[in-house]
Amino acid sequence: MADLLLRNVVKRYGNYEAVRGISLEIPDTKFVALVGPSGCGKTTTLRMIAGLEDLSEGDICIGGRVINDVAPKNRDIAMVFQSYALYPHMTVFQNMAFGLRMRGLSKAEIRKNVEGAARILDISDLLGRRPRALSGGQRQRVAMGRAIVRHPKVFLFDEPLSNLDAKLRVQMRTEIKRVHQQVKTTTVYVTHDQIEAMTLADTVVVMNRGRIEQAGTPQELYHSPKTRFVAGFMGSPAMNFLPCLLEQNAAALTVRLADGTGFPVPESHLQRYRDAPGKPLLFGIRPEHITEPRGSVRGMFSEFTVVLDVVEPMGTETMVFFKLGGEAVSGRIDSGMSVPASGEKMRLVANMAHMHLIDPATDAVI
Ligand code: ATP
Numbered sequence: 001m002a003d004l005l006l007r008n009v010v011k012r013y014g015n016y017e018a019v020r021g022i023s024l025e026i027p028d029t030k031f032v033a034l035v036g037p038s039g040c041g042k043t044t045t046l047r048m049i050a051g052l053e054d055l056s057e058g059d060i061c062i063g064g065r066v067i068n069d070v071a072p073k074n075r076d077i078a079m080v081f082q083s084y085a086l087y088p089h090m091t092v093f094q095n096m097a098f099g100l101r102m103r104g105l106s107k108a109e110i111r112k113n114v115e116g117a118a119r120i121l122d123i124s125d126l127l128g129r130r131p132r133a134l135s136g137g138q139r140q141r142v143a144m145g146r147a148i149v150r151h152p153k154v155f156l157f158d159e160p161l162s163n164l165d166a167k168l169r170v171q172m173r174t175e176i177k178r179v180h181q182q183v184k185t186t187t188v189y190v191t192h193d194q195i196e197a198m199t200l201a202d203t204v205v206v207m208n209r210g211r212i213e214q215a216g217t218p219q220e221l222y223h224s225p226k227t228r229f230v231a232g233f234m235g236s237p238a239m240n241f242l243p244c245l246l247e248q249n250a251a252a253l254t255v256r257l258a259d260g261t262g263f264p265v266p267e268s269h270l271q272r273y274r275d276a277p278g279k280p281l282l283f284g285i286r287p288e289h290i291t292e293p294r295g296s297v298r299g300m301f302s303e304f305t306v307v308l309d310v311v312e313p314m315g316t317e318t319m320v321f322f323k324l325g326g327e328a329v330s331g332r333i334d335s336g337m338s339v340p341a342s343g344e345k346m347r348l349v350a351n352m353a354h355m356h357l358i359d360p361a362t363d364a365v366i
Pocket of ligand 1 (some may be wrong): 190
């Protein structure tokens with residue numbers, strides 16, 4: 001186990017900068033997820049850590065030692081890919097033992113490591129089977145087992161769950177988290193799925209166009225995004241963004257939408273927005289903060305009426321879609337509530353304690 005450091009890491013392919021100066025410190029035993037849209041440079045970053053790509057600039061250190069020029073096999077890193085790349089003619093035991101045999105471990109040591117990892121992954125009964133006789137989830141476990149047996153300093157995962165169906169993905173996600181809690185190996189996990197990143201990682205790193213937009217705990221990124229990109233990327237369905245102006249009336253501030261709808265800014269936010277009145281802004285609010293009026297809660301809730309476009313019952317909640325200030329907006333309604341049909345009016349509240357304002361000139365959250 002060891003800490004991992006990336007210092008101003010750049011990767012160029014010809015004139016194209018795929019990774020544009022990434023610095024990141026991952027303390028020993030921590031789980032970091034790199035998340036971002038396709039092409040943002042997350043796989044390239046992971047491959048540079050693994051040694052499968054050279055760096056154009058910068059340094060990568062493991063346990064305090066610069067490893068830029070260390071061959072992949074000598075980096076003491078184990079990587080789990082999207083395609084599990086198991087040897088089809090070998091049993092599960094042989095697949096997991098392969099790397100250890102290459103390293104010249106004794107038979108007894110190999111057996112102890114493989115059986116230990118198999119217990120952690122709950123695949124002890126499968127050790128005699130060939131990969132073709134395994135389900136997708138079981139193959140994924142074997143691929144993880146092959147990584148665990150090596151007791152590497154760092155685990156790298158590249159979209160390991162994307163070949164699995166939705167239900168299995170959720171199961172394996174929990175499994176990966178459980179395994180990490182047991183083995184505590186420093187981990188970098190690449191995914192385009194923000195839910196996967198948030199559920200698994202101590203630190204989520206949101207990448208965009210070769211740069212880090214923001215790194216922080218899942219809660220920090222979700223509740224205090226620093227840019228419009230992060231605000232829109234984290235959370236599903238995505239945050240609503242509505243063009244607005246901030247009106248000042250004595251000490252009070254009001255978010256004014258294009259159609260005249262006004263939402264009072266809570267007192268707790270007044271200081272932060274003191275320089276914002278007068279310029280065009282974006283009002284950001286998540287769907288779960290637009291709900292049905294809830295009698296018992298008072299204070300930061302601001303009521304308004306909409307005509308519903310679409311109503312989607314989801315079981316645990318009902319999503320409602322409507323136009324507000326000329327923009328398409330979504331809200332989340334408690335599934336126990338009766339919701340009017342599409343085309344009908346509904347009274348809603350915005351929980352302004354969770355409002356965001358974005359400066360469209362810089363895309364920064366104010
Ligand atoms: P995805 O989720 O689609 O895998 P990603 O965030 O992992 O995306 P990368 O695979 O890191 O993205 O690619 C980042 C950028 O670098 C992309 O624009 C890609 O086209 C480019 N790129 C990657 N590998 C090469 C290469 N060998 N030669 C040229 N360009 C490359």
